[in-house]
Amino acid sequence: MADVHAARRERLRDRCGALAADAALVTRPANVWYLTGAEPDGAALLLTRDRAVLAVPEEVPQDAEGLLLQQPEDVQRLEVPPGADPAVSAATAAARYRVAVLAVEEHDLTVARHRAVAEAAAPARPTDLDRAVEQLRLVKDEEEITALRISAEIADQALGELLESILVGRTERHLAMELERRMVDHGADCAAFPVSIGTGTHAGLAGHLPTDRRVEEGDFLTVALGARYRGYGASAARTFVIGTAPAQWQIDLHAVVFAAQRAGREALQPGTPCHEADRAVREVLQAAGHTEAPPRPVGHGVGLEIAEEPRLGPGDMGKLDARVPVTIGPGVHLPGRGGVRIEDTLVVRPLGEGGPELLTITTKELLAL
Amino acid sequence: MADVHAARRERLRDRCGALAADAALVTRPANVWYLTGAEPDGAALLLTRDRAVLAVPEEVPQDAEGLLLQQPEDVQRLEVPPGADPAVSAATAAARYRVAVLAVEEHDLTVARHRAVAEAAAPARPTDLDRAVEQLRLVKDEEEITALRISAEIADQALGELLESILVGRTERHLAMELERRMVDHGADCAAFPVSIGTGTHAGLAGHLPTDRRVEEGDFLTVALGARYRGYGASAARTFVIGTAPAQWQIDLHAVVFAAQRAGREALQPGTPCHEADRAVREVLQAAGHTEAPPRPVGHGVGLEIAEEPRLGPGDMGKLDARVPVTIGPGVHLPGRGGVRIEDTLVVRPLGEGGPELLTITTKELLAL
Numbered sequence: 171m172a173d174v175h176a177a178r179r180e181r182l183r184d185r186c187g188a189l190a191a192d193a194a195l196v197t198r199p200a201n202v203w204y205l206t207g208a209e210p211d212g213a214a215l216l217l218t219r220d221r222a223v224l225a226v227p228e229e230v231p232q233d234a235e236g237l238l239l240q241q242p243e244d245v246q247r248l249e250v251p252p253g254a255d256p257a258v259s260a261a262t263a264a265a266r267y268r269v270a271v272l273a274v275e276e277h278d279l280t281v282a283r284h285r286a287v288a289e290a291a292a293p294a295r296p297t298d299l300d301r302a303v304e305q306l307r308l309v310k311d312e313e314e315i316t317a318l319r320i321s322a323e324i325a326d327q328a329l330g331e332l333l334e335s336i337l338v339g340r341t342e343r344h345l346a347m348e349l350e351r352r353m354v355d356h357g358a359d360c361a362a363f364p365v366s367i368g369t370g371t372h373a374g375l376a377g378h379l380p381t382d383r384r385v386e387e388g389d390f391l392t393v394a395l396g397a398r399y400r401g402y403g404a405s406a407a408r409t410f411v412i413g414t415a416p417a418q419w420q421i422d423l424h425a426v427v428f429a430a431q432r433a434g435r436e437a438l439q440p441g442t443p444c445h446e447a448d449r450a451v452r453e454v455l456q457a458a459g460h461t462e463a464p465p466r467p468v469g470h471g472v473g474l475e476i477a478e479e480p481r482l483g484p485g486d487m488g489k490l491d492a493r494v495p496v497t498i499g500p501g502v503h504l505p506g507r508g509g510v511r512i513e514d515t516l517v518v519r520p521l522g523e524g525g526p527e528l529l530t531i532t533t534k535e536l537l538a539l
Numbered sequence: 540m541a542d543v544h545a546a547r548r549e550r551l552r553d554r555c556g557a558l559a560a561d562a563a564l565v566t567r568p569a570n571v572w573y574l575t576g577a578e579p580d581g582a583a584l585l586l587t588r589d590r591a592v593l594a595v596p597e598e599v600p601q602d603a604e605g606l607l608l609q610q611p612e613d614v615q616r617l618e619v620p621p622g623a624d625p626a627v628s629a630a631t632a633a634a635r636y637r638v639a640v641l642a643v644e645e646h647d648l649t650v651a652r653h654r655a656v657a658e659a660a661a662p663a664r665p666t667d668l669d670r671a672v673e674q675l676r677l678v679k680d681e682e683e684i685t686a687l688r689i690s691a692e693i694a695d696q697a698l699g700e701l702l703e704s705i706l707v708g709r710t711e712r713h714l715a716m717e718l719e720r721r722m723v724d725h726g727a728d729c730a731a732f733p734v735s736i737g738t739g740t741h742a743g744l745a746g747h748l749p750t751d752r753r754v755e756e757g758d759f760l761t762v763a764l765g766a767r768y769r770g771y772g773a774s775a776a777r778t779f780v781i782g783t784a785p786a787q788w789q790i791d792l793h794a795v796v797f798a799a800q801r802a803g804r805e806a807l808q809p810g811t812p813c814h815e816a817d818r819a820v821r822e823v824l825q826a827a828g829h830t831e832a833p834p835r836p837v838g839h840g841v842g843l844e845i846a847e848e849p850r851l852g853p854g855d856m857g858k859l860d861a862r863v864p865v866t867i868g869p870g871v872h873l874p875g876r877g878g879v880r881i882e883d884t885l886v887v888r889p890l891g892e893g894g895p896e897l898l899t900i901t902t903k904e905l906l907a908l
Binding site for chain 2: 211280377466
């Protein structure tokens, strides 16, 4: 694993060269993790031509089990006193190493921190790293995809168990907590994002925060969940119906969202523009009369962050690459009635390799629970 | 409640006047909540002399149960299209309202967002709001203190129930999840921060993330938890011993931390410098030979954020005010053996009103469980 991280740091050094910077200061937690395999709270990574220095608050105990043990030995640890900002300490070190141009993450540093970093780095001049680490993170290696696959399996197992239990009468909050516990039971580090359970009129809403509403007969039930495994998290959403038989409007709405989601999945090809899947989804929804929905991009990349690049929205002109994991998750919500949301995580693969690889395999049929 | 928020916005307008700004753009979520009683994901509040405009992503559904219903009617809602940044939309509105100087939160906006906000606000000139909302949030009103008191009661109830159950053989992760579930059962919105359970060699570590280690006879067990209730969260930590009788070193270490924590609590008086409680704690620990510990400030403010101003560390020269809720939470960790951490949340009150008000009332004695 240390080799993987060292190779990633080498690629970042190349990018720095292209930016005419002789060092990078990485502060975004997912980016620090990507480059070191460690992500102690508040850590900052300084990467010069010949050094990698991880500035860490000294109160992060070295003997505590966990991430620091994974820290590769070719990364030097710089302890930062309590109250001091590791990014500022790393910038001071950059000045000491005679860095002339220091690339920093302007999309992560606040204005106040950037000012403190620039002062500490002087005479080094700060410039923007321009999301270089995010660009490196876009295409995943097979080890990363394996972590995402396991993440998806864990969520599938937790969801499968929940579907076998009695749901009527239980609150959205309890179902969400139970899913989180089951994911941890199956090996997740934690939930990759707060589990969303929407019942009745809440079903189909994106990012709905669970309430004390109880599941009732006849409800739609939308579950959105993801497990964090070795830093990586896939995302899935399913919608079911509670009771013996769904109503006709429920069957119809589910069929439309299901067809739209399939059209989106089928549009995932290397070389296809990112907006293509979104367009495919919207066409199906609009043909069924859902002209407003969905107002949000139909998908996004997943990896160390649950919504990372690329974005699959109407205005996103970039092209998909092989080994980019993305979500396809359209939904329709009818105010006052509820709705349907169906989301998968898939890895873009060429047709010659079988096309998009589905990671989240729980059935998307309209089960009556 | 709308009156409370309107009064807070009036006070912020006064602060803007002192900064020679004719409007403020508030982006930090806890600050938006403080000023409006709402905190939709990604919302930004523009406050001019005669308007309050809350820019909200349009995908945040208005009919979903929850926070938006609490949004006061004198705050205008500005819907922001998907993918657009509410802060930028609010800045555009500021330009339309002929704002000349716009105070922004430089400790919250990233460099990249600040640039986009400044462009959108032109010809308005951005300046720093200088943590004005954080300053307003420092001293709490009695309604806020009531929310913190209920938050503390919820955590006390959850912890009390856990202590009556069998702990040996259960993992840190499971105990943490059970505490979270119990807090929600007792009315918490969610955990105010990830519940920390440290057993054996992990006991006494600050911010320890639960692992799969199982509780064993003879272990120290440290629990740190807090419930979020109506946005507010108190924080508490306790250390117990597993088994029939603690070992002598455990009794001794607990007594030292307990005495240090009491000295810190007794130093909480209006007008006392913030570093005084820290000094009082350290004196006791050092007299017992724990010269290094604790490396972190002994306490901090709590409210809408779990660690907010003031900070109670050695270098913190500000003075405590009445109605400021703070934590006092020293710990000692002996590498390879474990340790003790004891934390309370208290509200600073004058001696005439009975002195500091203890919110977290679970016993701090060394219980053998």
